[in-house]
Every structure is written in structure tokens, then in C-alpha cells.
Amino acid sequence: MDFIDLKKQQSRIAGSLRRRLDAVLAHGAYIQGPEIVELEKQLAAYVGTKHCLACSSGTDALVIPLMAWGIGPGDAVFTTPFTFVATAEAAALVGATPVFVDVNPDTFNIEPESLRRAVRRVKAGERPSPGAPSGLKARAVIPVDLFGLPADYDALNAVIREEGLLLLEDAAQGLGGIYKGKKAGSFGHAGATSFFPAKPLGCYGDGGAVFTDDDALIEVLRSIRVHGQGTDKYENVRIGMNGRLDTLQAAILLAKLEIFEDEIVARQEVAARYNRGLEGVVQTPKIFSHSRSAWAQYSVLTDHPADAMAKLKAEGIPTAVYYPKPLHLQKAFANLGHKPGDFPVSESFSKRIFSLPMHPYLSAPDQEKVISAVRSAVRGKADPR
Numbered sequence: 001m002d003f004i005d006l007k008k009q010q011s012r013i014a015g016s017l018r019r020r021l022d023a024v025l026a027h028g029a030y031i032q033g034p035e036i037v038e039l040e041k042q043l044a045a046y047v048g049t050k051h052c053l054a055c056s057s058g059t060d061a062l063v064i065p066l067m068a069w070g071i072g073p074g075d076a077v078f079t080t081p082f083t084f085v086a087t088a089e090a091a092a093l094v095g096a097t098p099v100f101v102d103v104n105p106d107t108f109n110i111e112p113e114s115l116r117r118a119v120r121r122v123k124a125g126e127r128p129s130p131g132a133p134s135g136l137k138a139r140a141v142i143p144v145d146l147f148g149l150p151a152d153y154d155a156l157n158a159v160i161r162e163e164g165l166l167l168l169e170d171a172a173q174g175l176g177g178i179y180k181g182k183k184a185g186s187f188g189h190a191g192a193t194s195f196f197p198a199k200p201l202g203c204y205g206d207g208g209a210v211f212t213d214d215d216a217l218i219e220v221l222r223s224i225r226v227h228g229q230g231t232d233k234y235e236n237v238r239i240g241m242n243g244r245l246d247t248l249q250a251a252i253l254l255a256k257l258e259i260f261e262d263e264i265v266a267r268q269e270v271a272a273r274y275n276r277g278l279e280g281v282v283q284t285p286k287i288f289s290h291s292r293s294a295w296a297q298y299s300v301l302t303d304h305p306a307d308a309m310a311k312l313k314a315e316g317i318p319t320a321v322y323y324p325k326p327l328h329l330q331k332a333f334a335n336l337g338h339k340p341g342d343f344p345v346s347e348s349f350s351k352r353i354f355s356l357p358m359h360p361y362l363s364a365p366d367q368e369k370v371i372s373a374v375r376s377a378v379r380g381k382a383d384p385r
Ligand SMILES: *Cc1c(COP(=O)(O)O)cnc(C)c1O
Pocket: 057, 058, 059, 060, 083, 084, 086, 087, 144, 170, 172, 173, 193, 194, 195, 196, 206, 207, 208
């Protein structure tokens, strides 16, 4: 059994994948070929934003808007410590200070009320952590659609409007998710996603995209993507980067986009079957009527995850831990001066979480095998909820 099965998907799209790749090999425009514009159009239409910028990775999709907004030294960027490192790394890469805010115990996403308090403390001139600079300017928040579930954007938008912040949605895991009728990637001033192969929409290498409705912003994003170019390639009006997506990766994504919505629907069935089989055995992810998760991961909480994972491994079932150490306790962010206990929800998740195989092609019999293995692993061990 695979944790994420990309082979079944590949055989399903084999025909259109081959046609798409052959087209690129025939025209030879490996950089910024016509597939890039076609992909950007299709992705913007899917997500429901005016613009989309295809770029080199999910990390760069976070960095490029921060650069465009001129966020840098002296600025505070709020996010959670319970995410992939790239979210906070993007803030640090532009020279800003990541300010961590704990997550909601039911959703794994940033807690809007804790965000408001953290923003007000920074605005009052307090240091957000002992190692952080004082006098930071509150600039932006990066909520993460963790495991595919969009964050609580109504509550977050209220905070960012009141506090005058920019919102950069980290939808690296969220593409295909929905919150109150709107697609993930479309929230805030800009949204970022990743096409890392294991993400809900993955290519066969690195890739990412930025979404926005802002006509002025998209021009700056395009410029930054190609070394800060002006009206032509050899006019440089700002510092940018090489942030392009390969044409071949765009071709692969176009083939995958044809079946993407269908795959997201299939993931709902897989998640629902897990929830039915594991309710009360481990703490299963909440399913909300107002939103749809993209189910990038199916993660459960239990007091004895190592035992359960060992038992599953013995039966040939792969598992993974996202994330074994919250970012505020990582050496990379040691300069911020955090200590254990600063973000109790995130810390408790790190000790109690593990993820089960999840992909659109997971069969019911395979899922039953996973469910009975989890059940027998935790049998006899008291588990709250
Ligand atoms: C994967 C991921 C990223 C980074 O994407 P890359 O394409 O690997 O650079 C950023 N944020 C989150 C939450 C992710 O899961």
C-alpha cells in the first residue's frame, strides 16, 4: 500500500500526459512556453481569481508576494508554528520576523482570536518573543490551509481589516478546498500554492503558483518572477529572482487538471470512510458543513502514536508524522528565543499526531485494512474523545 499513489493517477492520464509532453518537445519553448499561460488561465478559473502566476515552487509563491509588498526587516509576519517550515521561512527569507500564533485545537489552523491578541501586542511595541526585535511593524499574516482544510477566513478577514494587515494564504496543501463557497487560494490579498509531487495537485518536480485579484500586484509578481524585469528582459527595475515554472511541468499540470476536481471528490469519500471507521478510536479530523478539505493529509490524534505506527508498519501500512517538531522549537528559529510551552496546542499535536495513507485511488478494502490495524493498535489504551 502506498502512502500517496501517483502511479494509478499516471496510468489514468497516460494519453493526455503523452500528448501534452510531446507538444512541448515539438515546440521547444522550455521556458515560459504557451503551456504556462494556458495553465495560469485554467488555474485562475478553477480557483476563481482574476490572476494566477505560475512559479518555481510553493516556497517562492510565498516569497514573491512578500517581496512585492516590500515586507522586510522590521516587519512582523504572523503565522503558526504548526506547519511546514516554508511558511515561516518565507517571512525570514525577506528579512521579516516570523511571529508565531497557536492553532485551533479542532482545525489545525491559525486561531483568529490569538492572532488578534498577538497583533495588538506587537502594535503596543511589545516583543513577540524574547529574541525578536522590538518595535516591529505588524504587516502580514500567512494562514495555512493545513492538511487541505481552509482556515477560518471570515474570522481572519475581520482581524486583518480591523488591524490593517495583508493576508497571504498558504494554500500549498489546500488547492481544491472550499470555504463558504469560495475555493482555497482565493482568500486574502494573495494566495500561494505548491505543485510538489505529493500535494493534491502535484507536478513531476518543483512548482508553485500565486493567485490574486489585484491588477497592480500581478504586474509586480510577474516582474519579480524574472529578475525584476521592466518592459523588456534586459531592463531591471527591482530585485527579483529566477522564479519561473518549467513549461514541461505546466504541461504535466494541464493533464492532471482535467481530473483534479474528480480526484478531490474521491478524496471526500476516502476521508468519510476513515472517519466512520475510526470515530472514537482515535481523534479524527472534523468535517465541516461550510467547507471542503482537499485532504492533502488525513491526520489523526492519539496518545500513543508510536505504538500505532509500529503496528501499522508491521502490517505493511505506511504512515507519516506532520509535524514532529513545531517551528518555534526548531533550531532554524532559535534566534526568536522561544521555549517549550509557548504554543501548547501545536506542541501537543506534535506529540500525538500521525497521518494515514490518503489519495484518491485508495480502495475500500485497503482502507478497511488500515482501519482495523489502527483499531487493534489502540485497543485497550484509553484515548480521550
Ligand atoms: C509544501 C508546502 C510549502 C512549500 O512548497 P514547496 O513547493 O515544497 O516549496 C509551503 N507551505 C506548506 C504548508 C506546504 O505544505
